Amino acid sequence: MKALLICPNERNGVAALAECVPLANVSLVGKTLVEYWLEHLAGLGAQEVLILAADRPDQLHAEVGDGARWGLRVIVKADKRERTPEEARASHQASDPTPWLPAPNDVILMDTLPTLPQLPLFTSYADWFAAAQAWMPRALTPDRIGVRESNPGEWVGLNAHVAAGAKLIAPCWIGERAWIEAGARIGPNVVLEREVFIAHGAEVSDSVIGPETLVGQFTEVRNSIAWGSTLINWRSDSYLKVPDSFLLCSREPQRARPPPGKTPAPAHTLLPVMARFHEYVSRLLT
Secondary structure, rough: OOEEEEOOOHHHHHHHHHHHOOOOOEEOEEEEHHHHHHHHHHHOOOOEEEEOOOOOOOHHHHHHHOOOOOOOOEEEOOOOOOHHHHHHHHHHHOOOOEEEEEOOOOEOOOEEEOOOOOOOOOOOHHHHHHHHHHHHHHHHOOOOOOOOEEEEEEEOOOOEEEOOOEEEOEEEEEOOOOEEEEEEHHHOEEEOOOOEEEEEOOEEEEEEEEEOOOEOOOEEEEEEEEEEEEEEEEOOOOOEOOOOOOEEEEEEOOOOOOOOOOOOOOOOOOOHHHHHHHHHHHHHHO
């Protein structure tokens, strides 16, 4: 059985999310959108999946490979523009004798998560945040090795560290190898993606923190999507680049992971900077 996935191309409503990777590759509660759809199609009995990608198809190919880890044969094909499902069916099904999955699972535009068609992902940052929140309880699937629900509504990933004295408030998702220092407060309605570092005294609520992002000491992140140095207010659809790395930044990729039981020293000097951060937040809201 065969299926076809169409990658979303440009979406003005969430342009900042696609700065570094195509939208199909953006991490969402620990996995990328294309990973979720390939898992879903494999569960429906697909054996081969063709992916049409107009935006950075090389990055998409690097993400999915040949599809073997899902038991699929996956082919990524570069396209000049984003096709509609109707156009893709006409171009790829009509002359293909291979059996296809029944509609609508034969050709899918990846602008929602599987099983959540009522929640669009890319119309606005608020919609993207709402979909992430709705997906949290569905994300604890059998293939999530090492993820545990430490308390109701609190999911903690493999090799994540939550220091004694840090507070988690459900619902929240703590990604793989995330590190939360003592005195930090996480939740409610928070997703920390993989390898996030939350420094002492920081507070995060109603927000998503992207992969390998450092949130500095005593920094507050509320109603936001923080991705490296990009801070997005999902309520107002506004965003800015935070220039001070001790507030918010991408973690250095070469930083060695801490040995068990040791707190990693951040590469930056982290200072109490609440007043300055509030200045940035006020700029978002004006």
